[in-house]
Every structure is written in C-alpha cells, then in structure tokens.
Amino acid sequence: MNKQLSWAIIITAAGWLLSSCKDDKASQPATPPPVPVNVYTVIKGKAAYYDQYPATVTPLNQVELRPQVNGYLTGIFFKDGSRIKKGQKLYTIDQQQYVANYQQAQANLQVQETNLTKAQKDADRYHELEKHDAIARQQVDYADAALEAAKKQVAAAQANVTSVQTGLRYTTIYAPFDGTIGISLAKLGTAVSAGQTLLNTISSDDPMAVDLSIDQKDLYRFEQLQRKNGGTKDSTFKLILPGQETYPHPGQIYLIDRAVDPQTGTIIARLVFPNKQSDLKAGMTANVQILNNANTEKVLIPQKAVVEQMGEYFVYTTDGKAAHQKKVSLGARIGDLVVVNNGVEAGEQVITDGLQKLKEGAPVQVGQPNASAPSAAK
Structure with missing residues (x-):
C-alpha cells in the first residue's frame, strides 16, 4: 500500500514539472525573424550641385x-x-490757366523793364545836371533810389516768370x-x-534685378563670387521661373546690401539678368540656383535611406546582423542622392529598404548591396 502511494506521488510530481516547463517555454517571447533589407555602401565623391534660394524679381529703377x-x-x-x-x-x-498766368507774368516783366528804363534815364539826367550844380543833391539821391527799386522790381518780375513758366512746363x-x-x-x-x-x-526692364536673402554665414562666399572674373556671367547663377522653367540666360551678382539684418541674420544680395524679351516682370517670385562646385569630397547616400522624425533626420546602419539608428546632418540633394555633412562615414553600410519595420537593434537579413555611386555627382 505504501509503495503504491509513493509511485503515485512521484508520477504526479513529474507531471507537474513537465507541465511547468511547457508553460515557461510558452510564456517566453518568440525571437522576431530578421528583417530583409538592402544596403548601400557609403562613399565620398566630388559633388557639383546648386543651392536654391527664394527670390523676387524687381526693377533696377522704378518711379x-x-x-x-x-x-x-x-x-x-x-x-x-x-x-x-x-x-x-x-x-x-489743362494748360489754359498756366498759359494765362505766364502771359500775365511776361507782361508784368515788360512793365517793370520799362520802369527801369525810365528810372535809368532820370538818374543819368540828374547826375549830368549835378555836374553843373543845376539840381539839388536830394533830387539826385531820389533818382538813384528809384533806379535801385526799379532794378529790384525787374528781378522779382523775372523770378515770377520763371516760376509760372515752371508750372506751365509741369503741365x-x-x-x-x-x-x-x-x-x-x-x-x-x-x-x-x-x-x-x-x-x-x-520701371526699367532690361536688365532686371533679382533680390534674395542669404544667411550671414554665406556672405563671404557671395563676396568671393562677386569678385570672380569681375562678375562675368556664367552658369553659376540660374533663375527658376514660377512655372519651374529655367530662364535661358545666366545672371551675375550686381551688389550686396550694406548691412546684415540683426533680427534675421540675413542680408540682401542682388543679381541681374538680361531681359531683352521682357519675360521677367517686376514682382515675380522665383528661385535662384547657385552652383556650389566644391573641390572637397562629400559623403553621399541615397535619399531614400533617410528617415525624418520630429524635424530631425536619421539613417539605419548595419554590421550585417542588426540595425543601428544614427542621427545625420544633411546637405544638398543631388538627384537621388543627398550630401551628409556628419553622422556617417565612408565605408559604412546604410539600409535603403524595409525601414518602416526597423528599430534600434532589430535583426536584419542583408540582401545584395547596391552598386556604388560614381565618384562625382551632378
């Protein structure tokens, strides 16, 4: 009887242990399968691209x-x-009133000139009589005073004629x-x-000015461009019209404003473009593209490898086993590529597909790496 009880206890305990092991295995989370991804090997290359600035077309002279x-x-x-x-x-x-005023002023001038002639003759005659003591000195003084007054009246009449003539001309x-x-x-x-x-x-229309605001950190670069070849027109400056057409004539820097706006940290740069056909109209909004042909090499990655989160940009790199998120600072976009200022280095592998399924440390299964980009991008 005791042996049977012992075996029953042993069997029950073994069953309980086996059941517990099964429950533990069931409660453990399953390892997620690796995410299939494609990767791109980061390279460096010389990048010729255009920086773009919003701009406004304005006449050089307007009244x-x-x-x-x-x-x-x-x-x-x-x-x-x-x-x-x-x-x-x-x-x-209507000139009628101004013509009449002018004629009246001319007539008044003639009257004053006649009075001057009379006063001059009187003064001359009195001075001649004075030589022979035939007239009182007081009379001579009166004649001289009348002559001076007549001269002043003629001058005033002449000024009035000029004033009225100006009004007539302004008609x-x-x-x-x-x-x-x-x-x-x-x-x-x-x-x-x-x-x-x-x-x-x-408004003047040939050439036309194009004004754009540039950040103060770009001021030195623009000053160098202004000095380049004495401002010769070349492909450095392109104008993109509101319909996204490229204006067929290149421009050049005309001037840079005298001071930086302390509120915005920007300064106005003015370009000029020829406008023989009057295609550019005052007040148009457009975009200016400025060639940035740097001699230094830039890190280039596919634009589709970049993820934006809350206004910041990230990429996922991989060592072949897991994904790792890295924050990056981006530069200009060049076709399907984008310049990375910092965050990744040449030789690293960035993930280009399957990004929506990734998180930090997620296992990945790397497919065929993408072909490397050319050494120079335009």
Whole structure:
C-alpha cells in the first residue's frame, strides 16, 4: 500500500514539472525573424550641385508718376503696358490757366523793364545836371533810389516768370528713363492734384534685378563670387521661373546690401539678368540656383535611406546582423542622392529598404548591396 502511494506521488510530481516547463517555454517571447533589407555602401565623391534660394524679381529703377500741378487731364500719349523712351511725352494737364498766368507774368516783366528804363534815364539826367550844380543833391539821391527799386522790381518780375513758366512746363509729363509703363490709373478729364494723384508707374526692364536673402554665414562666399572674373556671367547663377522653367540666360551678382539684418541674420544680395524679351516682370517670385562646385569630397547616400522624425533626420546602419539608428546632418540633394555633412562615414553600410519595420537593434537579413555611386555627382 505504501509503495503504491509513493509511485503515485512521484508520477504526479513529474507531471507537474513537465507541465511547468511547457508553460515557461510558452510564456517566453518568440525571437522576431530578421528583417530583409538592402544596403548601400557609403562613399565620398566630388559633388557639383546648386543651392536654391527664394527670390523676387524687381526693377533696377522704378518711379511713380504724380502730377506737380493741379488741373484736368487733357492728353494721354502712350499705350498701356508699352515700352517707352526717355523724354517721351506721356500726359498733358489743362494748360489754359498756366498759359494765362505766364502771359500775365511776361507782361508784368515788360512793365517793370520799362520802369527801369525810365528810372535809368532820370538818374543819368540828374547826375549830368549835378555836374553843373543845376539840381539839388536830394533830387539826385531820389533818382538813384528809384533806379535801385526799379532794378529790384525787374528781378522779382523775372523770378515770377520763371516760376509760372515752371508750372506751365509741369503741365506736360515726360518719361524720366527708358522702361515699361503700366496701366494708366487716371483717364482723360480726371481732375488731378499736385503730388497726390497717382497716374502711373514706370520701371526699367532690361536688365532686371533679382533680390534674395542669404544667411550671414554665406556672405563671404557671395563676396568671393562677386569678385570672380569681375562678375562675368556664367552658369553659376540660374533663375527658376514660377512655372519651374529655367530662364535661358545666366545672371551675375550686381551688389550686396550694406548691412546684415540683426533680427534675421540675413542680408540682401542682388543679381541681374538680361531681359531683352521682357519675360521677367517686376514682382515675380522665383528661385535662384547657385552652383556650389566644391573641390572637397562629400559623403553621399541615397535619399531614400533617410528617415525624418520630429524635424530631425536619421539613417539605419548595419554590421550585417542588426540595425543601428544614427542621427545625420544633411546637405544638398543631388538627384537621388543627398550630401551628409556628419553622422556617417565612408565605408559604412546604410539600409535603403524595409525601414518602416526597423528599430534600434532589430535583426536584419542583408540582401545584395547596391552598386556604388560614381565618384562625382551632378
């Protein structure tokens, strides 16, 4: 009886131990299978690429046309939006009042000149009589004073004529320089006020300026480009139009502003582009591409190997067994490649596929490595 009980206890204990082992194995997490990935061997190469800056097209010279006299608009002598030449007549303002004022000023001048002639003759005659003691000295003094007064009146009349003549001249408005004129904002018969009414705007159109804001850390580079070959036009500066077309003519640096904006740390650089066909219009927004042909070699990786997280950029490298996340600082994009300023080194292998399944330390199964990129990228 005791033997049977002993064997029952032994069998029960063995069953319990076997069951416990099975439960422990079931509770242990299964090892995840390795993630199949492709890798790219990081290389260094000389990279010729373009830095891109947002820019605004602006005329080198622009002026608003406002009348300098009051009156009614009596003539418009151009076609809206046309090209004009310096000195071309553009507008006329009613001249009747100004012509009448000019004629009146001329008549007043003639009267004063006549008075001057009379005063001169009187003074000459009195001085002749004085030589023979035939007239009182007081009379001679009066004659001299009248002569001086007559001279002052003539001078005042001449100044009035000049003033009125200027007003008459301002009734005709001429183009101050060659350029393109806009749509007239005033029509025939419109009452205009001196210095107030905006008639039109004229802007020069060949060449056209393109303004862009550059970071102060790029200032030295731009100054070097400005000195390069005396500013000769070449492929260094390209203009990308709003429709993403490349403007067919290269530009050059025209000037760099005098000071850096302390609030933004930027400074204005102005380029100029030829505009024979008037393709560039004032106020257009565009992008300027500036060739960055550095002699130093850059680290290049495929752009698809980069993962963005919260505004920061990462890549996954591998030693052939596991994935390791690394933070990187990126430079310019060149086609399917991107320049890495720091974070990875030449010779490392970065993962290019299967990134969505990866995390730090995840096992990987490396496929066929990608072919190396050329030594120079454009």
